[in-house]
Amino acid sequence: MGKAYYGFMESAKRLKVAEIVGEATDIAMKVKLLSISVREVQGSKGPFSYHYGLLGDETGVIPFTAWSVPATVREKDVYEISKCYTKSYRDKLRVYFDAHTEFKLLNEPLEVKRVYKFYNLKDLNIKDKFVTVEGVISGEMKKEYEKDGQKKELYNYTLSEGRASIPLTSFGKKLENNKYVRIQGARLDEFNGYYRLNISDKAEVEYISVDLPEESPISFLSDLKVPIGGITVTGFALNLGEKSGLIARCSECNQKIDDIRCSDHPEAPLKYDIFAYFTLDDGTDYIQVSGGFDAFGPICGITQEYLQNKTRPPLKKEVKEKLSKVILHNSLRIKGNLKNSTMGMGLRATEVKLIEKTDLGELAQINGGE
Amino acid sequence: MxxxxxxxxxxxxxxxxxxxxxxxxxxxxxxxxxxxxxxxxxxxxxxxxxxxxxxxxxxxxxxxxxxxxxxxxxxxxxxxxxxxxxxxxxxxxxxxxxxxxxxxxxxxxxxxxxxxxxxxxxxxxxxxxxxxxxxYWKIQTVAYLKRRLSIMHELSKSPELSAEQIVSLGFTEDEAAGCIMANSAYSTPALGPLEDLLISMNSYHVSEDAINLKDEVLDIIKESGAFGGITYQEILDKISKKGKDSEQLDEALNLLGSEGEIYEAEKRKFRPA
Known part of the structure; x- marks a missing residue:
């Protein structure tokens, strides 16, 4: 990815936020302080604190750092600020206030234009919490909840774009299923290792008519950087994890049982399940893939009848052999969701298939089209 | 990752x-x-x-x-x-x-x-x-080679290209780093043979006729036993009696070659692998 170049700007007397495109000194701006927070750090000369937050005007929003700020300065107020400067920090421009910076309180309103950077779903980055995204809305599920004694509604969707998708929760706002939508001001967060988006009434939702090109869903592993869903990859399974195979679960709470019975439900009978994990290599990178019955059962010919057969319970060795025969060193096509964990990012498989002739045609087409 | x-x-x-x-x-x-x-x-x-x-x-x-x-x-x-x-x-x-x-x-x-x-x-x-x-391996390996050769071409025109600039053209950091290293290690890497390789291997779309003919051609090559291999013309003579032409033979030979069943012992002379 190309990085933006922030060259040195000529000093200017007065700038709008949108006009800040490089580093500059001695600038003046009329802005609203949208948020202000304090952070204490341990420096070489002892502890000190500084303030940081967001400021904005009618052209946009930019973060600031204040090494020094008068005690009277408060958030939500509008100020004429002079003798401040801009600098690039971690590839992003910020406004800086120091001991020379002057703040003049203005008793007037200022409409602030929120701008949110556009991201393709596969490039979303948790460092940028509020974003603009696009994609097709699908899979509506409505839920009701209570807040402050009032009944409210939320809607769960999947937003799909290109070769990725992400869960999207809309608080209060019903979206149109199967429509292509542009959402400004969606909030990105990570839950249980997966990325997801939330929107409230404040988010701008615009339906766009687009002709979506038909494209293969297959991604290269080297293109996958963040835990998004709806991913399809291919590759060779290089190994099969030692603990892959038959596992037992409590029929009551579904917890995996390593002992003879569930410690919480000792009376509950056990039920059998399968679990497998392996390293997948597609020639551009490799990733740890894991999955359960839904992913590996069909490809290995393992059914629920086979697993739950009381007269002939499944054998550990037999299950491992079935998994090994189909998965190990074969070329596979895998659908799933990327997930962050302490071991790094992995792929939780939802569907695993052997590469077949139709896949080869599809891959040849993708590669030929480059 | x-x-x-x-x-x-x-x-x-x-x-x-x-x-x-x-x-x-x-x-x-x-x-x-x-x-x-x-x-x-x-x-x-x-x-x-x-x-x-x-x-x-x-x-x-x-x-x-x-x-x-x-x-x-x-x-x-x-x-x-x-x-x-x-x-x-x-x-x-x-x-x-x-x-x-x-x-x-x-x-x-x-x-x-x-x-x-x-x-x-x-x-x-x-x-x-x-x-x-x-x-699958062949198709993907062709694609990766093609991508790296594209970078090597860019580097031959502009050796000062940085990894960042190459990545901005749509390549991965890994590809960029490898090609920059190769370009500086080999002062003028001869890429012609690898490019020819790619041309000869764009062969996935094979006709049904070629697939049907493949085994027959392989049998002819195996049965020949000629030292140094059987010539293209000899194979063509045998299959043309059954109404097959040189285009179908080319496809069948390419298919057998890509599957590692035969190799070209000398120019236009084939032997079983």
Whole structure:
């Protein structure tokens, strides 16, 4: 990815936020302080604190750092600020206030234009919490909840774009299923290792008519950087994890049982399940893939009848052999969701298939089209 | 992907690309010496993954040697049996000549007295695979080679291109780093043979006729037994009696070549692998 170049700007007397495109000194701006927070750090000369937050005007929003700020300065107020400067920090421009910076309180309103950077779903980055995204809305599920004694509604969707998708929760706002939508001001967060988006009434939702090109869903592993869903990859399974195979679960709470019975439900009978994990290599990178019955059962010919057969319970060795025969060193096509964990990012498989002739045609087409 | 300590990636390269390699790079980090091959098309590594057909297998004392043919030539594999690699030993015991296999292995290098550079492969995994696996590996390896050759072309025009600029053209950081290293290591890498390779291998879309003709052509080549191989014209004469033409023969020969069933012993003379 190309990085933006922030060259040195000529000093200017007065700038709008949108006009800040490089580093500059001695600038003046009329802005609203949208948020202000304090952070204490341990420096070489002892502890000190500084303030940081967001400021904005009618052209946009930019973060600031204040090494020094008068005690009277408060958030939500509008100020004429002079003798401040801009600098690039971690590839992003910020406004800086120091001991020379002057703040003049203005008793007037200022409409602030929120701008949110556009991201393709596969490039979303948790460092940028509020974003603009696009994609097709699908899979509506409505839920009701209570807040402050009032009944409210939320809607769960999947937003799909290109070769990725992400869960999207809309608080209060019903979206149109199967429509292509542009959402400004969606909030990105990570839950249980997966990325997801939330929107409230404040988010701008615009339906766009687009002709979506038909494209293969297959991604290269080297293109996958963040835990998004709806991913399809291919590759060779290089190994099969030692603990892959038959596992037992409590029929009551579904917890995996390593002992003879569930410690919480000792009376509950056990039920059998399968679990497998392996390293997948597609020639551009490799990733740890894991999955359960839904992913590996069909490809290995393992059914629920086979697993739950009381007269002939499944054998550990037999299950491992079935998994090994189909998965190990074969070329596979895998659908799933990327997930962050302490071991790094992995792929939780939802569907695993052997590469077949139709896949080869599809891959040849993708590669030929480059 | 995550930044934790990572396993050395396996490079998907054709035997021809590895055979044309003459340079390595030694990484001496933390007093551990690691030697990486640098191919002329910008693949840098010390582990490879490839598919092909076993054309030769021999075993002597604790050493097993394999030759595995891909559509561009052969990989040479030498396995020394030790206490720690008995899983691989067991896998090698299960494969035999004429089987299609997928191999993951570490590379080692030596230079002969005549100054010729050789790459040997110490296998970590050798398993029998399906025809589809072979074709999958070939299609993807063609694509990766094509991408790296595009970068090498850009670098030949503008050697000062940075990794960041190459990435901004749509390539990965890994591809960019490998190609920059190759471009500076080989002052003028000769890429023509690898480009010709790509042209000869854009052969996935094969007609039904060629698929039907394939076995018949293979039988003709095997039955010939002629020293140095059977000529193209001789094969054509035989199949034209059954109403087949040279276009169908070309496709069938390409298909057999890409599957490692035959090789061109001399120009337009074919022998079974």
């Amino acid at each position: 995550a930044n934790e300590k990572r396993r050395e990636p396996a490079r998907w390269v054709f035997s021809r690309e590895l055979r044309d390699t003459t340079l390595t790079h030694v990484d001496d980090e933390n007093d551990v010496k690691r030697e990486y091959f640098i191919t002329k098309a910008g693949s840098v590594g010390r582990r490879v993954l490839f598919c092909g057909k076993i054309t030769q297998k021999s075993e002597e004392n604790e050493t097993i040697k394999l030759t595995v043919a891909d559509p561009t030539g052969a990989f040479y594999i030498t396995f020394f049996s030790k206490d720690f690699n008995q899983d691989t030993r067991a896998e090698l015991g299960l494969v035999s000549e004429n089987q299609n296999v997928m191999v993951v292995g570490r590379t080692s290098f030596f230079t002969s007295n005549e100054g010729k550079f050789y790459v040997n492969i110490n296998p970590e995994t050798v398993r029998e695979v399906r025809e589809e696996d072979l074709e």
